[in-house]
Amino acid sequence: MSLNIDMIEVRADLEEDNDRYALLVRELLRREGVCLINLMASPGAGKTSVLCRVIDALREQFSVGVMEADMDADVDAQTVAARGAVTVQLHTGVSCHMDAKMTLRGLDAFPKPLPDVVFLENVGNLVCPAEFDVGADWKLMILSVPEGDDKPLKYPLMFTVADCMLVNKIDTAPVFDFDLDRCENAVRALNPNVEIFPVSAKTGEGMDAFVRRLTARIDAALREKRGEKSQC
Numbered sequence: 001m002s003l004n005i006d007m008i009e010v011r012a013d014l015e016e017d018n019d020r021y022a023l024l025v026r027e028l029l030r031r032e033g034v035c036l037i038n039l040m041a042s043p044g045a046g047k048t049s050v051l052c053r054v055i056d057a058l059r060e061q062f063s064v065g066v067m068e069a070d071m072d073a074d075v076d077a078q079t080v081a082a083r084g085a086v087t088v089q090l091h092t093g094v095s096c097h098m099d100a101k102m103t104l105r106g107l108d109a110f111p112k113p114l115p116d117v118v119f120l121e122n123v124g125n126l127v128c129p130a131e132f133d134v135g136a137d138w139k140l141m142i143l144s145v146p147e148g149d150d151k152p153l154k155y156p157l158m159f160t161v162a163d164c165m166l167v168n169k170i171d172t173a174p175v176f177d178f179d180l181d182r183c184e185n186a187v188r189a190l191n192p193n194v195e196i197f198p199v200s201a202k203t204g205e206g207m208d209a210f211v212r213r214l215t216a217r218i219d220a221a222l223r224e225k226r227g228e229k230s231q232c
Ligand SMILES: Nc1nc2c(ncn2[C@@H]2O[C@H](COP(=O)(O)OP(=O)(O)O)[C@@H](O)[C@H]2O)c(=O)[nH]1
Pocket: 041, 042, 043, 044, 045, 046, 047, 048, 049, 050, 076, 124, 168, 169, 170, 171, 172, 199, 200, 201, 202, 203
C-alpha cells in the first residue's frame, strides 16, 4: 500500500513566475525603446569575441549595451567595456542560466537613457538558458566548430528555440571533422526557420553578412517599439 504524499508542482509555479517577469521585461523594452538580444552558447564558444566584433560594427549606428551574466568574476565585462559598450555585470551565483527576473534587474541597472540595443551574454551553458524566456527580441546562439557537429542532436532545445545561429571558429574547420551540412540539416530538422551564419570572430570571415542581418533585426525591433510609443 502506498502512502498518501502531498505533491507540489513547483516547476509550473516557476514557469508562471518567469512568464510574468518576461512580460515586465517586454514592457520596459517597449517603454524605453530598446532591443534586447539573448546570446547563448557553451563556455568558450566565442560569445565575448563575437560581441567585440559586433560592438565595433554597430557603434556608428546604435548605442550598444552589454549585460554580462556569469556565476562569478568580471573578465568579459572588462573586455566589452574596454570596447566601448555600456556594461552591466550580473553575478548569478549558483544559477547556471539567466531568468527574466534577473534580466529585469540587469536592465534596471543601466544608466538612463538605455542603449538602443542590449546584448545579454548569458551564462555559458547549452542546456537551461534555452528553457528561460528572458523577454528578448531575438535569441542568438553560437555553436563553435571544436564543439562538434553533433551538438544539435545532444542539446535539441537550444537549437529549437534559437532565432539565429552562428557557427563560429570556421577558421579551425581544417583541424576538426566538422561537417557544416550535417550540422545544418540536424538544426533545420528541429527548427526549419532558424537563420544560420558561419563566421570566425578571429579572422572576421562571415561577419559582414551576419552584421547586416543583425542590423536589420535591431532596426525592425526599434521601429516597432518606437513607432508604438509615438502613437500614444
Ligand atoms: N580560432 C578561433 N578562436 C576563437 C574564435 N572566437 C573565439 N575564439 C577563442 O575562443 C576562446 C573563447 O572565446 P570567448 O569569446 O571568450 O568565448 P565565450 O566563453 O563564449 O565568451 C578565446 O581564446 C578566443 O580567442 C574564432 O572564431 N576562431
